[in-house]
Amino acid sequence: MSKKALGRGIDALLKTEKRDFSSVIEVPLDSLVVNPYQPRQDFDTETLKELADSIKQKGIIQPILAESKDDGKYLIVAGERRVRAARIAGLREVPVIVKRFTEEEKLEIALIENIQREDLSPIEEAYAYKRLIDISKLNQEEIAAKVGRKRSTVANTLRLLKLAPPIQEALRKGSITPGHARALLMVEDLEKRKVLFNRILNKGLSVRQTESAASLFKKKVDTSKNKSLSLEKKLTPELKDIEQRLIDAFGTKVSIKGTNSRGKIEISYFSLDDLNRILDILS
Known part of the structure; x- marks a missing residue:
């Protein structure tokens, strides 16, 4: 032909x-x-x-x-x-x-x-x-x-250059296929991508198995993000009141993330002078 x-x-x-x-x-x-x-x-x-x-x-x-x-x-x-x-x-x-x-x-x-x-x-x-x-x-x-x-x-071919050098080398040598490479690109977290890559080499995952694993990795990340957002959005009235009082006290953006039992406070500063001002208030 x-x-x-x-x-x-x-x-x-x-x-x-x-x-x-x-x-x-x-x-x-x-x-x-x-x-x-x-x-x-x-x-x-x-x-x-x-x-x-x-x-x-x-x-x-x-x-x-x-x-x-x-x-x-x-x-x-x-x-x-x-x-x-x-x-x-x-x-x-x-x-x-x-x-x-x-x-x-x-x-x-x-x-x-x-x-x-x-x-x-x-x-x-x-x-x-x-x-x-x-x-x-x-x-x-x-x-x-x-x-x-x-x-x-x-x-799609140019996207392959976003892969880490060891993955590129494996693709160049034929140790993995373009299908594997595209599935790996679905995993945005570089450490998780590396884990999945090693799993392909060690366990001989097929392209379909790699795609399924990549989807699971992605789903876990999305779930984690949703949980984090959920915690941020569901502040109790007491925490919202405390957050506002902290904003008034420090004169800057303050965020409380968590529940009545546990969480964290983030205080924002926008210059070195601003940071020193906040430290003076804390001391």
Whole structure:
């Protein structure tokens, strides 16, 4: 089944309907340097070996896309995976199309190339979107149009960056799935989120089990908040009277939280002088 074209596509970025292979040159592998905008951090060894075997038999069908550097080297814009496989295959040179690109185009092309193969991890994709937004100053909807994604997809992927580094690393390595990650984001309390994350790893919770646990965590937090609000709202007439007398005595906001048997008093101050004034009254 053919894949749907993403955004403008690499051909559109090259500003040509048909790639001009007459401009292809042979470049030594040692002269090619990695694109710092490459979103993919992990290259699967097995699939690289399969590609290397194919290159040995058929050569590199699609040239590498690169930009010339001042030091005589060539920056890989698209095709790092092919370059890695070519090294494994024992090639010394590879076909390259050399063009000039803006910083935004370098990242956009690298991102589109990887998304088209659908082998970027969700975290790698999230960081690529963020970097593209930082460089281009475009909003999520405009970024989505560029890479051929729905705005909601881009937004949900970017939300993964709110997860703690250990959780991001687990997602990048495949120890947890995007479904697990989205369920963890339901838990706003960071400590409780960490507890649930460890439970996923140690007990092998499914996505559905994680969602149920996250809902329980959220329900407990909401219940706790409601109890707190209930205590604040249900002051007895005696406590309301005492609260007002304290406000009059200290000349500032005073809150009583609790019941006739137990609770706490909060006295607000709004400057160091105000605090010293309150201390003088207390002493």
